[in-house]
Amino acid sequence: xxxxxAGHIQxxxxxxxxxxxxxxxxxxxxxMIGAGVLSFLFLVALLAPVLAPxxxxxxxxxxxxxxxxWHETGTWEHPLxxxxxxxxxxSRLMYGAxxxxxxxxxxxxxxxxxxxxxxxxxxxxxxxxxxxVSFLITTRLSMPVVLVALAVVALIxxxxxxxxxxxxxxxxxxxxxxxxxxxxxxxxxxxxxAAKAIGCSTPRILFTEVMPNILNNLIxxxxxxxxxxxxxxxxxxxxxxxxxxxxxxxGLMVSEGKEFMLFSPWIIMIPGFVLSLLVLSINLMGxxxxxxxxxxxxx
Amino acid sequence: MTALLEVEGLHVDIxxxxxxLKAVRDVSFxxxxxxxxxxxxxxxxxxxxxxxxxxDLLPPRAQxxxxxxxxxxxxxxxxxxxxxxxxxxxxxxxIFQEPMTSLNPCYTIGNQLEEALLxxxxxxxxxxxxxxxxxxxxxxxTAAASRLRQYPHQLSGGLRQRVMIAMxxxxxxxxxxxxEPTTALDVTIQAQILSLLASLQKEFQMGLLLITHDLxxxxxxxxxxxxxxxxxxxxxGEVAQIFDNPLHPYTQGLxxxxxxxxxxxxGEYLGSIPGVVPTPIGDLKGCAFRNRCAFLSSACExxxxxxxxxxxxxxxxxxxSPETCAQNLxxxxx
Amino acid sequence: xxxxxxxxxxxMVSMGLLKGRRPLRAVxxxxxxxExxxxxxxxxxxxxxxxxxxxxxLRLEEMTGGSILLxxxxxxxxxxxxxxxxxxxxFQDPYxxxxxxxxxxxxxxxPLRVHKVGxxxxxxxxxxxxxxxxxxxxxxxHSFPNQLSGGQRQRVAVARALIMRPEMxxxxxxxxxxxxxxxxxxxxxxxxxxxxxxxxxxxxxxxLAVVEHMASRVAVMYLGRIVExxxxxxxxxxxxxxxxxxxxxxxxxxxPGRGLPETHLGIVYPNPIDPPPGxxxxxxxxxxxxxxxxxxxxxxLENGRFVECHHPGD
Numbered sequence: 001x002x003x004x005x006a007g008h009i010q011x012x013x014x015x016x017x018x019x020x021x022x023x024x025x026x027x028x029x030x031x032m033i034g035a036g037v038l039s040f041l042f043l044v045a046l047l048a049p050v051l052a053p054x055x056x057x058x059x060x061x062x063x064x065x066x067x068x069x070w071h072e073t074g075t076w077e078h079p080l081x082x083x084x085x086x087x088x089x090x091s092r093l094m095y096g097a098x099x100x101x102x103x104x105x106x107x108x109x110x111x112x113x114x115x116x117x118x119x120x121x122x123x124x125x126x127x128x129x130x131x132x133v134s135f136l137i138t139t140r141l142s143m144p145v146v147l148v149a150l151a152v153v154a155l156i157x158x159x160x161x162x163x164x165x166x167x168x169x170x171x172x173x174x175x176x177x178x179x180x181x182x183x184x185x186x187x188x189x190x191x192x193x194a195a196k197a198i199g200c201s202t203p204r205i206l207f208t209e210v211m212p213n214i215l216n217n218l219i220x221x222x223x224x225x226x227x228x229x230x231x232x233x234x235x236x237x238x239x240x241x242x243x244x245x246x247x248x249x250x251g252l253m254v255s256e257g258k259e260f261m262l263f264s265p266w267i268i269m270i271p272g273f274v275l276s277l278l279v280l281s282i283n284l285m286g287x288x289x290x291x292x293x294x295x296x297x298x299x
Numbered sequence: 300m301t302a303l304l305e306v307e308g309l310h311v312d313i314x315x316x317x318x319x320l321k322a323v324r325d326v327s328f329x330x331x332x333x334x335x336x337x338x339x340x341x342x343x344x345x346x347x348x349x350x351x352x353x354x355d356l357l358p359p360r361a362q363x364x365x366x367x368x369x370x371x372x373x374x375x376x377x378x379x380x381x382x383x384x385x386x387x388x389x390x391x392x393x394i395f396q397e398p399m400t401s402l403n404p405c406y407t408i409g410n411q412l413e414e415a416l417l418x419x420x421x422x423x424x425x426x427x428x429x430x431x432x433x434x435x436x437x438x439x440x441t442a443a444a445s446r447l448r449q450y451p452h453q454l455s456g457g458l459r460q461r462v463m464i465a466m467x468x469x470x471x472x473x474x475x476x477x478x479e480p481t482t483a484l485d486v487t488i489q490a491q492i493l494s495l496l497a498s499l500q501k502e503f504q505m506g507l508l509l510i511t512h513d514l515x516x517x518x519x520x521x522x523x524x525x526x527x528x529x530x531x532x533x534x535x536g537e538v539a540q541i542f543d544n545p546l547h548p549y550t551q552g553l554x555x556x557x558x559x560x561x562x563x564x565x566g567e568y569l570g571s572i573p574g575v576v577p578t579p580i581g582d583l584k585g586c587a588f589r590n591r592c593a594f595l596s597s598a599c600e601x602x603x604x605x606x607x608x609x610x611x612x613x614x615x616x617x618x619x620s621p622e623t624c625a626q627n628l629x630x631x632x633x
Numbered sequence: 634x635x636x637x638x639x640x641x642x643x644x645m646v647s648m649g650l651l652k653g654r655r656p657l658r659a660v661x662x663x664x665x666x667x668e669x670x671x672x673x674x675x676x677x678x679x680x681x682x683x684x685x686x687x688x689x690x691l692r693l694e695e696m697t698g699g700s701i702l703l704x705x706x707x708x709x710x711x712x713x714x715x716x717x718x719x720x721x722x723x724f725q726d727p728y729x730x731x732x733x734x735x736x737x738x739x740x741x742x743x744p745l746r747v748h749k750v751g752x753x754x755x756x757x758x759x760x761x762x763x764x765x766x767x768x769x770x771x772x773x774x775h776s777f778p779n780q781l782s783g784g785q786r787q788r789v790a791v792a793r794a795l796i797m798r799p800e801m802x803x804x805x806x807x808x809x810x811x812x813x814x815x816x817x818x819x820x821x822x823x824x825x826x827x828x829x830x831x832x833x834x835x836x837x838x839x840x841l842a843v844v845e846h847m848a849s850r851v852a853v854m855y856l857g858r859i860v861e862x863x864x865x866x867x868x869x870x871x872x873x874x875x876x877x878x879x880x881x882x883x884x885x886x887x888x889p890g891r892g893l894p895e896t897h898l899g900i901v902y903p904n905p906i907d908p909p910p911g912x913x914x915x916x917x918x919x920x921x922x923x924x925x926x927x928x929x930x931x932x933x934l935e936n937g938r939f940v941e942c943h944h945p946g947d
Binding site: 341342455456457458485486487489490491493494497512513514515516517518519520538539541542543552553554556557558559560561562563565566568569570571572573575 | 678679782783784785812813814815816817818820821824839840841842843845846847865869879880881882883884885886887888889890891892893894895896898902
């Protein structure tokens with residue numbers, strides 16, 4: 001009882017999941033824009049030492065608060081002007097991208113590891129394990145993240161590593177919640193039962209049967225948490241409890257510039273703008289990923 | 300007997316990335332008052348889309364066109380959205396497969412039943428409620444008055460389907476379209492629901508368009524049958540004609556696949572139709588069934604097959620003569 | 634080969650926010666046995682517990698009470714791998730039983746990998762072999778489930794179940810989600826495989842016509858208990874329990890002119906959390922009497938026929 005010849009009737013070939021993904025990705029405008037901007041920012045961050053026209057830490061007190069190029073007084077020497085200590089703003093912006101993205105991605109990875117582990121374990125095993133994890137999540141949700149971060153930094157001091165660690169240990173809740181519900185949906189599906197019936201060990205089932213099917217949700221949450229971490233760091237730095245000067249964190253640049261904003265508004269507008277751009281592009285990408293990996297209906 | 304619903308030359312096309320899917324092709328049928336027409340076929344044959352096309356409930360990507368599409372004399376092709384909305388639930392009732400998704404879980408049953416009437420008729424709410432109780436009792440639900448206050452999730456599947464039927468009858472429709480009304484129900488309840496539909500149909504002299512894949516249901520409930528395959532009607536006739544003397548190789552094959560306690564011999568192979576249903580995209584010359592047909596000839600791929608009328612109301616879409624078909628049937632039986 | 638005694642599975646179901654938990658006896662003292670090489674058909678409607686029994690045998694759920702013996706040995710004494718080598722399932726929904734992110738070849742070869750059978754090089758050959766046996770073109774092993782039809786997916790499920798040559802296959806509604814023309818292909822395949830590999834089947838289905846065709850012995854379940862069990866022909870020709878009779882009467886064969894059957898059942902629907910006292914079937918039974926309402930019926934076993942009723946027919 002083998003397959004018949006297709007004859008002259010056109011057999012429509014159904015594309016593989018990989019092809020479907022590729023096709024949808026390339027046609028989703030939001031995703032392409034978001035991914036494009038984000039890639040650009042990543043590239044700038046990566047190549048900052050090469051691209052930056054000046055040393056971001058070099059002070060030039062004779063050239064303080066030079067306006068950017070679109071003012072009459074601007075020069076191409078400093079296309080985005082200088083800050084109150086004469087440091088080239090464009091260079092500081094580029095190096096600031098490194099800091100923001102480094103913190104964003106690292107914090108996301110740490111919180112991701114914590115949250116995904118807790119979420120999957122709670123979703124798959126249910127019962128008491130679920131109760132404990134849910135309690136942990138609820139506890140975490142009742143803590144005001146910014147205040148706790150402020151307190152910790154005040155106690156320990158605000159180095160880059162401390163910030164990354166603190167943020168990573170505080171923002172895992174969304175990972176946990178989303179992974180928990182995704183896993184719950186999958187754990188009673190037949191192919192998981194079949195794997196159990198075949199004799200697969202639990203870790204194997206979690207890695208090869210469950211994980212690939214919740215990966216799309218995971219990626220969406222991961223992109224959103226990068227944005228989350230970046231904004232939190234900016235807030236902390238603005239409050240003086242984040243990255244310490246002279247590091248060119250964008251939040252710190254806004255904070256240092258607030259005294260001068262009436263006469264030199266670009267000082268806070270420029271870092272504010274790039275921050276929004278970063279978060280917007282991340283959100284566009286996240287939304288795009290969610291749309292693209294929407295559950296495939298039956299062929 | 301004037302036909303309630305007349306459909307001729309119905310086509311439904313769906314625009315897909317891979318091309319134009321001709322989901323329903325040249326389908327014609329009519330439903331008479333007090334009689335049941337069954338559209339039977341397997342998944343993907345276009346039977347559900349046909350019903351949706353008649354009711355103008357097609358999904359956004361789908362386009363319909365028809366030579367004739369008349370309900371009680373009204374040309375449905377030109378009917379505006381408002382007119383169709385007036386017809387639905389009022390003159391034409393629709394019953395679907397999953398009663399849970401057709402009933403709103405946020406409102407009581409009584410509320411939904413009353414709304415079904417109040418939407419189309421300007422009558423006091425008390426009258427609507429009385430009619431709801433009357434119909435709930437008619438569909439066999441006891442303690443109807445107290446049921447009005449219940450929510451859909453408090454009822455079992457069989458009860459919900461009865462509520463759906465009652466809801467369909469609130470405005471006294473002329474026709475019911477039932478799309479797999481018992482597929483999601485247990486087998487003992489299925490028989491009860493079908494009996495209910497049949498008796499209500501007789502009492503109120505409604506037309507019934509029954510869409511199903513279950514040939515057993517068709518045999519016991521329908522008066523006339525249209526067998527659909529790959530978007531086309533491949534055979535039509537009175538129910539006794541179709542089951543006692545199936546002509547089209549697909550109909551014959553389908554009937555041969557079904558185990559019948561007492562008739563098919565246990566442990567023996569069941570008849571089967573090799574292959575899979577083709578997807579109707581692209582160039583569709585010739586017979587859609589040819590890649591699965593045991594009686595294939597070269598003529599089958601050359602021509603566009605039309606429905607052959609052999610007597611009033613009896614037609615089939617195949618190049619073989621009726622005598623050859625009967626012979627094939629005898630050959631299968633051996 | 635498989636002997637089940639007084640199997641019980643009780644779930645504790647919460648009745649709402651403040652109403653505590655009540656027991657749901659999905660399987661309520663079921664005893665049956667499956668002989669080697671036979672097909673036992675387990676029929677019943679939704680909520681009768683037949684799928685739960687499948688899960689209990691496959692140890693996807695833990696039983697609350699009773700015992701399951703496989704060739705005399707207690708099932709719970711077997712390791713997961715030993716059990717997997719001997720009993721395998723085929724599930725109902727071909728769309729849910731295959732991991733959409735894995736290729737067909739990867740799905741079918743999973744048992745080989747888990748049980749570390751032979752070397753990786755031999756797996757490809759074994760997969761090709763089993764695919765041909767179930768009627769799939771071997772090149773499909775690079776495809777993904779979403780590219781296959783329902784019938785093809787079910788064949789993949791069968792291939793996966795049989796690649797380790799188990800002794801027993803539990804088919805839980807194997808064809809209910811398939812079109813009729815595909816259903817007969819799969820049923821024919823299952824019959825061939827049983828003969829060629831000497832398999833034993835536990836066939837769970839609500840479709841009596843299919844069970845009559847495939848099974849040598851039938852057990853009818855209602856609300857967690859077996860109400861009648863006998864050889865297929867005997868049950869279909871001379872059913873004794875009123876529920877069995879109603880079930881058989883409800884089968885709509887494609888025979889025009891016979892009209893719709895009268896099952897003589899009421900419109901009361903059973904609630905498994907709150908089963909009626911006495912015989913659980915009595916609210917729907919056309920022959921219920923006072924004793925049925927108060928006392929659960931005693932099981933009667935004679936000549937290989939089992940029935941549990943106060944007023945069995947015949």
